[in-house]
Amino acid sequence: MVWIEFVTPSGDVRRVEASEGESLMQAAVRHQVEGIEAACGGSMSCGTCHAWISEPWSAALPQPEEGERSILDFGVHIRPQSRLTCQIQVSAALDGARIEVPPSQS
């Protein structure tokens, strides 16, 4: 089991259990983490599962692919640590990772 900490737009810290192999988005949705809308369910067609991955975990992740980058380019509240959580696979390396959910997805 991998533990992930989501900081929600209301400022709550939600510590949730994620399984290796699922995406960060799936873990967030399963635990109904506020602000991770994931309207397209992981088809990379919306950008509503955007979150900021804190360091050092952000730097350790593989770089986003072109499709993800182009969605982030046109998003709101974008920072260098911005990622689409549907594109990040949960692994042991993410244990304890802190993920901040932006105040809105649009």
Next chain:
Amino acid sequence: MADDLMHAPVPGHVPADRVFAFNIYGDPRLTEDVQASYQSLHRDAPEIFYSPLNGGHWMITRYEHIFDIVKDYEHFSVREMQIPRIENPPVFIPLSLDPPTNLPYRQALMPHFSPKAVSAMEPKLRAFAADFIDEVLARGECDFVHDIAARFPVSVFMELMGMPLDRLRDFRALADDYFKARTNEEIGALGERIIGLMTELVELRQKEPADDLISKMIEFQVDGRPIALGELQSMLFVMFLGGMDTVTNVASYTYRHLAQDDALQARLAADASLIPRFVEEGIRSFGVINTPRLVVKDCERFGVQFREGDMVLCVLPLGSRDDRRFENSAEFDIDRQALTHLTFSSGPHLCLGHNLARMEIRILTEEWIKRIPRFSLKPGLRHHSRVGTVIAIESLPIQWPV
């Protein structure tokens, strides 16, 4: 009459306890409260059922099931979206293309419908909304569908496309006729004229590019080649269909509710910051699209056998009113926990205009409630709806004190 409904024989792989006759084009169970009356299926019909009417098709009504099916394009394809099935179904780009074929088109359009792109249009949209409302304000009454909800998205579409102002009246009249048309001949002929008008615009922008979506679409590259005129026409027509009737109807059903809810009117008038929640609850409560899929590979899902060639209808308004996901799902409650619903569908064909649609209804409401904080339904009238794969209200006469 039974013949008109194309009562098809039930295929052998469909067990008898899954058969439930429901006519999506006018079932007697559907009342003028279309979405609420649809909910009787959650109580009375098998969880996933096969209706032998209209050529025979599955009906999917639960959030979880719809969510899975619209994402599973390898088994459930968008390439045929007609119930009953027809020969030579039309191709709509990117709506009736499965991944990966739809991707280049969708990715080319997405930046223009992103939160950022959509917010840039806000001042223009606000001016349109204010104009339409000001036109009816002194009258103390209007048909909300015809005077407001149908006109607003047409202007938004023209603004987005960069349609010249001298074309505005022509185009609005054409759009009006198109959505009122009932026969296939009429729909076909008006569709041709709309495509013709958009083609003129494409040709104009090829000569004189401007800062608008059509000028950018002309430059789209698909698999390393310039986009063809036929592809552009198809995309423009899908945007026209997808961007108008839908916003018109979600807004109209939402206002039909608001007209009958004095307490909610008072809350919105007192605190405009509640409007986004009101809009979201309206969108959740009043879905207007049922999205079909064609089974292209045999599979078993949720204990049901689907066979190649089966048609499947995902009843999106019911996915958004599933009481397994939304507590008191029939209640219009702007304070409910925000949870993703299915009014915009999900998966690779999630409504491209979802950001724009939300903004249109929000701006309309902000401008409306400022000017007309209290209004009600004109008494004694019924509000007929057309039902099918699109659910549309025909009129909504309302009144307010002047």
